[in-house]
Amino acid sequence: MTTELKTFIGSQFIGKPVLADIEFIPHLEKINDFADTNGLNIFVTSSTRAWNVPVGGAVFTPAKMSNHFIGHAIDMNIKIGGKLFNSDALSNFDSLPPAIQAFITAIRKHPVLRWGGDFGDPVHIDDGLNINIPDIWKQKFPIIQSELNGLTQPGIRTEISPRLLFLTTPLMQGDDVKAIQKKLIEKGFDLGTSGADGFFGQTTANAVIKFQEKEDLEPIDGIVGEKTKKALGL
């Protein structure tokens, strides 16, 4: 078993970067393939979640062993022809455009992947690891949660390890954000009137993307990890 939080960028994925366990990445690639085949985009609203922390301010009660806690699930809306299909729209399978029905059918036919619509949660896709191999779920849980706490929790400062910095809701805030903003300004990137305010907002994300393009960094994703930080001179 390998357990490690990774960022996933798919050609058909829009919205927030997907954080997932390395062993769920091949499934995300499959989901991306199904979306590509059917000409639709996946707008991810939630991926790996911290234990007991409300997502986007919404009140939710964590299912006992949710696959979100180990990076083996996503919540998504589907975008096709400029139209976004949310939970309400996705809950009525028969009324969906054929392309979305075909996408969901592909998920259902996959040997491992599950569409949440089959258990009352139509925005959810996971691999059923919590049910199929609960022992592995239990082994992964503390690893993913500690990585998540150290790397990505908005507003939570940690001295243990540098976190990934990217655009999220609520905005990430801290001296680490301010440090990259100062470097971006130094290098001539426009951060607008807010300047180096310590909040990782849209302007900062755009500047990071421009910086990554200029420096030929791969991937160009607006996420500040080790490589981008190094290139910024931090």
Ligand SMILES: [Zn+2]
């Ligand atoms: Zn979910």
